Amino acid sequence: MSTKTILADQQKTGSGGFSWGLALSAVSGLLMLAALYMALVGAPDAVNLTSPAERAAQRIFYFHVPAAWIGFLAFIVAAGASLMYLITRRQRWDMWALASVEIGVVFFAMVMLSGPIWAKPTWNVWWTWDPRLTISTISWLLYLGYLMLRGAIDNPDRQARFGAVYALIAAISVPINWVAIRWWRTIHPAVVLPGNNSAAQGEFGMSADIRNTLLFCLFAFTVFYIMLMYHRINLENLKRRVDTLRQQILYR
Amino acid sequence: MIEIQKIVKTFGRRVVLRGADLTINEGDFVTLMGANGAGKTTLMHIVANLSKPTAGRVLINGYNLADAASQLRRFIGLVSHKTLLYDDLTADQNLNFYARMYDVPHAAERIETVLRQVGLWGRQHDPVRTYSRGMQQRLAIARSILHNPPILLLDEPDTGLDQHASDMLGKLLHAVGVSQRTILMTTHNLERGLSLGNRVVILANGKIACDVRRNEVSVDELRRQYFKFVTSN
Amino acid sequence: MTEQVKPLSNTATAAPAAPGGLTGYFRKVLAIVRKDVAAEIRTKEMISAMLVFSLLIILIFNFAFDLRAENINTVAPGVLWVSIAFAGMLGLSRSFILELDRGVLDGLLLTPVDRSAIYFGKMIGNVLFISVVEIILLPVFVILFNQPANILPMLAGVVLLGTIGFAGVGTLFSAMAVHTRAREVMLPIMLFPVVVPVMLSAVRLTAGILDQVPFEDVRHWGVLLVAFDAIFVAASFMLFEYVVEE
Numbered sequence: 140m141s142t143k144t145i146l147a148d149q150q151k152t153g154s155g156g157f158s159w160g161l162a163l164s165a166v167s168g169l170l171m172l173a174a175l176y177m178a179l180v181g182a183p184d185a186v187n188l189t190s191p192a193e194r195a196a197q198r199i200f201y202f203h204v205p206a207a208w209i210g211f212l213a214f215i216v217a218a219g220a221s222l223m224y225l226i227t228r229r230q231r232w233d234m235w236a237l238a239s240v241e242i243g244v245v246f247f248a249m250v251m252l253s254g255p256i257w258a259k260p261t262w263n264v265w266w267t268w269d270p271r272l273t274i275s276t277i278s279w280l281l282y283l284g285y286l287m288l289r290g291a292i293d294n295p296d297r298q299a300r301f302g303a304v305y306a307l308i309a310a311i312s313v314p315i316n317w318v319a320i321r322w323w324r325t326i327h328p329a330v331v332l333p334g335n336n337s338a339a340q341g342e343f344g345m346s347a348d349i350r351n352t353l354l355f356c357l358f359a360f361t362v363f364y365i366m367l368m369y370h371r372i373n374l375e376n377l378k379r380r381v382d383t384l385r386q387q388i389l390y391r
Numbered sequence: 392m393i394e395i396q397k398i399v400k401t402f403g404r405r406v407v408l409r410g411a412d413l414t415i416n417e418g419d420f421v422t423l424m425g426a427n428g429a430g431k432t433t434l435m436h437i438v439a440n441l442s443k444p445t446a447g448r449v450l451i452n453g454y455n456l457a458d459a460a461s462q463l464r465r466f467i468g469l470v471s472h473k474t475l476l477y478d479d480l481t482a483d484q485n486l487n488f489y490a491r492m493y494d495v496p497h498a499a500e501r502i503e504t505v506l507r508q509v510g511l512w513g514r515q516h517d518p519v520r521t522y523s524r525g526m527q528q529r530l531a532i533a534r535s536i537l538h539n540p541p542i543l544l545l546d547e548p549d550t551g552l553d554q555h556a557s558d559m560l561g562k563l564l565h566a567v568g569v570s571q572r573t574i575l576m577t578t579h580n581l582e583r584g585l586s587l588g589n590r591v592v593i594l595a596n597g598k599i600a601c602d603v604r605r606n607e608v609s610v611d612e613l614r615r616q617y618f619k620f621v622t623s624n
Numbered sequence: 625m626t627e628q629v630k631p632l633s634n635t636a637t638a639a640p641a642a643p644g645g646l647t648g649y650f651r652k653v654l655a656i657v658r659k660d661v662a663a664e665i666r667t668k669e670m671i672s673a674m675l676v677f678s679l680l681i682i683l684i685f686n687f688a689f690d691l692r693a694e695n696i697n698t699v700a701p702g703v704l705w706v707s708i709a710f711a712g713m714l715g716l717s718r719s720f721i722l723e724l725d726r727g728v729l730d731g732l733l734l735t736p737v738d739r740s741a742i743y744f745g746k747m748i749g750n751v752l753f754i755s756v757v758e759i760i761l762l763p764v765f766v767i768l769f770n771q772p773a774n775i776l777p778m779l780a781g782v783v784l785l786g787t788i789g790f791a792g793v794g795t796l797f798s799a800m801a802v803h804t805r806a807r808e809v810m811l812p813i814m815l816f817p818v819v820v821p822v823m824l825s826a827v828r829l830t831a832g833i834l835d836q837v838p839f840e841d842v843r844h845w846g847v848l849l850v851a852f853d854a855i856f857v858a859a860s861f862m863l864f865e866y867v868v869e870e
Contacts, residue, residue, distance in 0.1 A: 225866055228445070238679035280817040287813055296402045296870070304863045305814060308793060311859055312818045315852060319821035322844065323828070369661045386405050441733050442870040465736040473727030479663045491655040492735040494648065518666070534731075582680075 158259030160369060167359075167366040170292055174359035178202060182352040194262040201352055203253040205360040206246045211313075213364065214278060217285075218310035221303035230379070233299040238371035240285050240324050242364060247279035270320045277316050281309040295382075392416045393438065393542065393573065398447035400433050407433050409597035410447070417541075420574040422584035424617060425594035431577040434594065435546045438575065439469045451542070465493065467542045468535035472550040474527045475534065476519045482506065482530050483515040486537060493538035506531040508567055525556040527564065536567050546574040549583065561587060581617055585610060595620040652737045656745025657752070663722070664753065669720050674757045682761075683770065700769045701830035705762065705786070705823055709816075712754050712787065716794040718809045719750055720802040729868065739865035743795060750791040751784075758783050762830075775833050778810070782829045785846075788853045789822035790826035796860035798865045818856075825849040 178201035184194045217239040224232035254272050255265045266272075285305055292298045393415040400408040407430045415421050425431050435578040436442040438449055440460050448454040451463050469475075476485050483502065488496035509529040519527060528548065535543065545564075549557045561583065578584045584591060585605065591613055593601040601616045608616075664670055685703045723729040732742050762780060766773060794815055801810040825845040825855035 158739065225863075261692060277817050277820060284814045284817060288800065288804065291806060291810055294402065294803075295405075300866055301803070304796070304800065304866055307863060308818060308856070308859060310797070311855065312821075314819075315848075315855070317822050317823045319848060322848070323824050383405070436870065439734060441730055461736050461738055463736075464734060467734070469730075469734055470729060471730065473730065475727050475731035477659065477728055480659070484659075484662055488655060488659045489731070489735070492652055492732075492737060494736075508689055604763045 152157035153316045158375065163362075163366045163369055167362045170359040170362050172355045174201070177352050177355055183346065183348050192258070196257050197255050199257040201356045202360075203250060203257060204353065205357040206253065207247040207271065208357060209360045209364050210243050210246040210250060210275065210278060212361070213246060214282075214310060214313065216368075217243065217306050221310075224299060224303045225307075230299075233303070234372050234375045234379075235368075236302060237289070238368050238375060240282050240302075241307065241371060242367050244279060244282045244286065246283065246364075247275050250275045251279060268324065270317070270324050273320050273324075274313070274317050278313060279322075281312070285309065341346040392419075392452060393575070394450040395434070395438065396448050398434065398437060398444045398449070398452065399429070400437065400442070401445045403490060407597060408437075408444075411594065411597065411599055413592060413599050413602070415573060415575060417573055418571070419590055420588040421576070421590045421592055422588035423575060423592050423594060424579070424581070424584055425577075425620070429594045430597055431594055432546055433576070435469075435471075435544050435577060439467055439544055440464050441469075460591065465538065466540050467544065468538065468540035469544045469546070470528075470531050470535045470548045471546045474519075474531045476527065476530060476601075478520040479482070479517050479518060480499060481518050482522075482533075485519060485530070486515075489534055489537055491555045495538050501537060505537055505567075509533045509563060524551050525553075525559070528552060528556070528560070532563060541572055543572045543573065543574045547577050547579065549578060549580060557583070581614065585613060593617065593620045649738065649741055652735075653741050653744045653748065656732070656742065657749045657869065660719070660746070660749040661752065665852055670715055671753055672756065674711040674715045675720075675760060677714055678707045678757060678761050679709055679764065681707040682765070685769075696769055697831075697834050700765075700771070700834055701827045703769075704761075704765050704830060705827050708754075708758065708786065709790070709819075709823065710812075711757055711761075712790045712794070713812050713815065714808075715753050715757070716750055716791065716798045716810050716815075717801060719753075720796070720798045721807065724802050733868060739868055740861050742868065743861055743864035746799075747791050747795040747860075750795055751787055754787050754791065755784065758787065768827055771834060778833050779830065782826055782833065782846075782849075785849045785853060786822050786826035789826075789856065790819055790848065792853060792860055793818055793859040796864055796867065799864065821848060821852050825852070 178198050182198065182201065184197075219234045220235035221241065223229075224236060250272070254267075254269075254275075258267055259265055285302060287304050288305055290297045292301060337356045393413075395411055395415075398408050398411045399406070406605065407428075411430070411434060413421075423431055423434070433442065434592040437444050438456075440463070443457070451466065454463060456463055477488075482490075486499065486502045486505070489495075490502060495501050502515075503512065506515055509532055511526065511529055511533065514522070514526070519530065528551075532548075533548055548564075549560055552560060557580075564587070574588075576584070576588065588605065590602070590604050592599055593616060595601075600620050603613070603616075605613075682703060685699070685706070689699055720729070723732070733739070758780075762776060762783065765771070766776060766779075794811070795815045797818075798811055801807050801814065819848045825848045828845040829849070831837075831844055832839075832845075
């Protein structure tokens with residue numbers, strides 16, 4: 140890696156001219172509004188559900204599920220960026236990893252919050268140790284660990300390096316955790332409530348409309364994720380440039 | 392010989408070394424000076440392979456340190472201001488450990504030799520915790536030459552030593568064959584630097600700002616250079 | 625009295641290979657283990673702290689859960705593994721704190737051995753120290769929970785596999801945690817979510833042993849545990865150099 144590239148890296152600015160950021164935010168905002176409409180109003184009621192409360196709560200599914208999928212996407216992106224960072228040591232990969240993890244924390248938190256809101260009217264419990272909910276919680280904790288680790292280190296180079304190593308280990312642990320949790324659940328029959336497992340989604344009858352709404356919400360969430368990443372990375376880039384300048388002024 | 396070529400080292404966005412170039416020939420005793428935070432220890436650590444440079448390379452006898460790192464470390468000894476010794480173990484245990492790690496042949500004899508050279512023979516079964524700072528530094532020197540390295544790096548070896556111990560250090564360095572090794576030493580003590588080395592190098596603004604042989608310039612000129620680069624901000 | 629130093633130009637006509645090859649590597653790993661054992665024998669702080677801590681946890685569980693004869697087998701595996709997990713954390717975080725103290729980690733990094741040897745040396749040392757605690761803990765466990773003594777060998781096997789799982793990733797993480805503020809707290813935060821499979825498998829296997837369940841029923845947990853150990857020791861081994869080199 141040449142000296143030029145390093146010093147050039149330090150001076151990379153956000154895009155000039157046509158503001159992608161603004162366009163992205165606008166598109167994402169519109170998509171989310173549309174998704175909200177479709178989920179709450181547009182989609183038909185699920186069949187086989189008895190009370191109005193249950194029917195209303197079921198609509199959370201349209202946000203709960205995409206949030207989890209995006210959470211895991213963010214995880215994969217973070218792991219990939221971490222690997223690239225360790226190989227190339229370019230700052231940009233570190234920023235991608237950090238941004239993705241931060242956003243992932245939020246999405247998994249959404250999963251953990253929407254879970255109880257859906258569960259209480261439907262199955263009359265606040266929390267279930269459903270495998271997907273459990274793995275989301277563990278992934279959330281892993282992300283949190285990443286952020287805490289970075290927060291507890293002053294040296295920025297070490298922050299990036301340690302974060303990358305941790306993100307890779309965390310990424311490897313997710314599939315193994317998933318297997319362990321699924322096996323674990325199958326021998327706690329007392330905990331399993333009727334309808335309280337992955338087959339339940341099929342149980343309220345996934346008609347074409349429901350499936351399409353879900354896919355649309357998934358798409359909207361993906362664009363949302365991309366938009367957040369774009370802004371967060373730009374923000375981080377600016378922050379680091381400011382830090383560099385401050386160093387240069389104070390220590391010259 | 393050691394060739395330091397265009398070494399750049401950044402920590403996050405902070406640039407400490409911005410293209411340091413230095414060639415150290417066999418048998419040179421180079422004194423490296425510079426202001427606090429100039430990057431002396433950083434450079435030392437890169438040459439000792441404790442740290443990877445962000446750009447640039449170090450060649451030892453033509454071999455790239457980055458490629459042949461674990462073999463080349465065999466030829467390097469480091470004395471740092473940290474002792475690199477295990478407090479709870481005895482001097483003997485410490486040296487035995489390092490002897491094993493460096494594959495030192497005839498370890499027991501070699502350990503006795505170096506301990507006698509630094510004047511610690513007789514205290515080798517005491518835990519390092521019980522040593523005075525000066526004794527610990529002497530043991531650190533013993534550790535660094537245990538594997539008979541042709542290159543010796545000394546990072547402010549006189550830190551924390553009083554005047555007397557500092558003088559002893561100078562004598563000790565001669566005793567352990569400093570004249571036959573290639574040495575790079577950093578120090579804040581201008582007088583010591585001038586008296587020990589045959590070459591003075593000043594690191595400023597992340598680069599080598601001054602590089603002279605001691606017999607080429609007068610002591611006054613050297614002092615002037617030193618104050619110009621090291622103490623001005 | 626000066627000594628003869630081989631001139632630099634003579635020493636590296638061809639970059640020499642590490643003498644001894646693979647056996648040399650393992651000899652150095654062993655040297656690191658011996659050094660850690662020697663230091664621990666002298667101070668005994670780490671093992672005694674872990675032992676006391678683990679016994680305290682078992683005691684606390686005794687008071688926290690009303691352990692009558694009927695339900696003792698359902699909670700016993702959990703109690704054992706919580707005890708091992710927390711005591712193990714303690715030991716793991718200490719192992720690198722000692723290295724950082726006098727800069728001795730740098731001393732290790734200077735030696736002409738692959739960085740991964742440092743990982744193996746520290747990991748094996750950690751497994752050894754935690755095992756010493758477990759050797760005392762297991763009989764205590766059998767006694768307090770009224771188990772037949774013949775389960776000890778099988779239990780020991782499960783405990784060893786679980787310990788390798790903890791120490792495998794724990795060694796890597798403690799090398800990172802030691803550089804943070806609040807070091808002792810950071811290691812559990814990082815480690816626990818990752819070692820959930822170890823806890824689950826170990827507890828299930830232990831429960832299987834206590835309930836004298838046929839091996840086929842819990843075999844898959846054993847497979848998971850072994851797989852976890854293999855995968856994470858390998859991953860940690862590869863990532864270790866990125867943690868220790870600046």
